[in-house]
Amino acid sequence: MTDNTPQNSLTLLGLGDMGTALARTWLAAGHRPTVWNRTAAKAEVLAAEGAVTAASPAEAVAANRLVVVCLLDDASVGSALDGIDLTGKDIVNLTTGTPAEGRARAAWAEARGARFVDGGIMATPTMIGVPEAGGYVFYSGSRALFDTHRATLEVPAGARFVGEDPGHAALHDVALLSAMYGMFAGVSHAYALTEGEDIAPEDLAPLLSEWLGAMGFFIGNAAERLTSRDFTSGVVSNLAMQVAGSGTLLRTAEEQGVSAELISPYLELMRSRLTADPAAHGGEDTAGAITLLKR
Template structure:
């Protein structure tokens, strides 16, 4: 489906760091969106660069068929759009939310006559409008609405559609961020272990990068095992061996005066998997531990 949105027929509500970065990128590309923010000065500053400042959220929504929302949270979306006529609008919500929030907001929008698309931005504001930075946005919900406005939406960052379930963009977003924070936790623990030793952080850094890169196979390997439910074929480092070795990690943390709180939950998870049935799970790799996380 071809894009039918011209360069001055969409509105953006919310001009925090991300909303401002989005608007500046659209302006640079020759678009002139209508913008609104609770603090009018932010909209007025962008108007100097070619945007159109709307005096109210309702007037911004009324101005164009495409309405992009980038606010603080889901409650802010409901508050800002309360009583605003959404009939015939395509609402693209780039506000960070949970899958349940996104699904509820989609139903709320559709009841008001709008097509709904949820978005999860996988980029910082400094990555917006910089293709080589690799930023993109997960989108889910109305495929027809997304296709209608794809040419506009792909200007600030890449477009990745992950399904018509409105909650899937948020779910993908949080899944990737959760993995990121787990990685950050391990890196932080590694630096804490060497803090105060004659090991410079800048010397440890390339070793960490190299090692973590080598462990990247775990992502695809875990996906394959969770799909097949075969946790034993081709195992190189068994669960039993890793649980036995985990004691060394914890003793080292204690010796170095480091709180093991960042790594002990995963070590405990491996131990629980093993102890639930040593004969069945001892020869597995660690992917099966994922099953213990589902409540």
């Protein structure tokens, strides 16, 4: 039986670490979510905390208009919802996926009579329900769905709508995560260089944080240059100089017995930009190298 009362206003499919954190946050806010998980024991734990359990995805979907999906991958979403009547449902997919998967899943849901929003969670499970932790979720797809359920979606974490293209939530998610891993790579290389020296990691840590913070200006600078396509005005440290200096980074890594595999791809990208036309690119900002990455 469908129950769309405020106290039982959503269905949640998937109770991994993230799904469980979402469910508990909604419960704490006064919602009474209907939950389903392939391993029923996880749902039973939440039942003891006030959630309604469903024996199958179909039963869970039938319970509410708003259906939040937080499963392992896109294939799991298709498997869980296969053959279920989605007419009139609002599907919010918080399963990690690619932009293409988000667009395809939106078309799949809409063909079955449902509205669809894809999401990209920029938080760990421990950040869910903790506003001061700064976690949030990117959403894209049906603006009408997002506006209808925004108050509910904002309970676990902040909500940022990034457009009606269903692939844009995943694209924003992966773009930010890619930048994060790039930073992790540089930090890892820095620690490896000093490993075994009389330099304590605890002493290097604040220096790294301070330096990376100071270099954060590159983010906005690169955005402006990519928009204007002007890579030469107001350049402080040009490409030719940085490529010339990159040899020192590589020689130091060799001297320290450290692989340069984490930094050499970016150094090589800068070199490729320069050697393509030294006269044209030598005086540029390094942001011009970004244009080489598009295939």
